[in-house]
Amino acid sequence: MKYKQASLISTAFFTAALVSGCSLPPVQESEMESRTSGSHLQINCSTNMTPEHRVELDAIDSMMNGSENYAALARLEALSFQTQHHWLRWAQLLAKVEQLDYSEEVYQQIAETCDSAQAYHGLGVVYVKGGKIEEGLKALGMAKAKKPASADMRNDFGVVLMQGGFFGQAAFELRTAYELSGKKESVGRNMIAAYYLQGGNESVAKLQRELGLSNEAVSAGIEFSKRFSGGV
Secondary structure (H helix, E strand, O other), rough: OOOHHHOOOHHHHHHHHHHOOOOOOOOOOHHHOOOOOOOOOOOOOOOOOOHHHHHHHHHHHHHHHHHOOHHHHHHHHHOOOOOOHHHHHHHHHHHHHHHHHHHHHHHHHHHHHHHHHHHHHHHHHHHHHHHOHHHHHHHHHHHHHHOOOHHHHHHHHHHHHHHHHOOHHHHHHHHHHHHHHOOHHHHHHHHHHHHHHHHHHHHHHHHHHHHHHOOHHHHHHHHHHHHOOOOO
């Protein structure tokens, strides 16, 4: 079980998790001898997936797709965390069941240990979910720098840039994400919103001519922009 591999993050964190209802790792006596409160989780950074690992995580993903996040978390915690993918799924599920502080701490430790784009991406998303826009931008910027051809990472970075009021930079990121995504509709909506916030109708009209966007897509993007017009 994963929790038998994990150390307690801090006394305060341990207490907070108990109060919030998050299950915590039973620590064996042999582990206690070599661990102190505040020590790091024993994260495995391997990205090598065996067929068994794929079956395990596919089952978890299927439950997540069905919005069975609590059950998915319980099932995941019964597994041995032998890859970075297991750890990332755990941090992701903790956020989905509103254990944001715990999720943030786990993502931070994965990022520090593995220095992976996926860890910084997840950390950025959790920061933003917790209202920490500045920290979220920094983490998402790190993720994008490590994996610049990821449409998802650039899209999320662009949306948070809009939340921060950085409309010009958001437009650049989101147009890049739009092209990388194969012109995905939802990313296009975000891109149009950023262009509208940056330069109004004139900017959007130019974008529409260049990319052949439909009037419906433009309307959806302008409507979406209303969420960000006040900045932060």
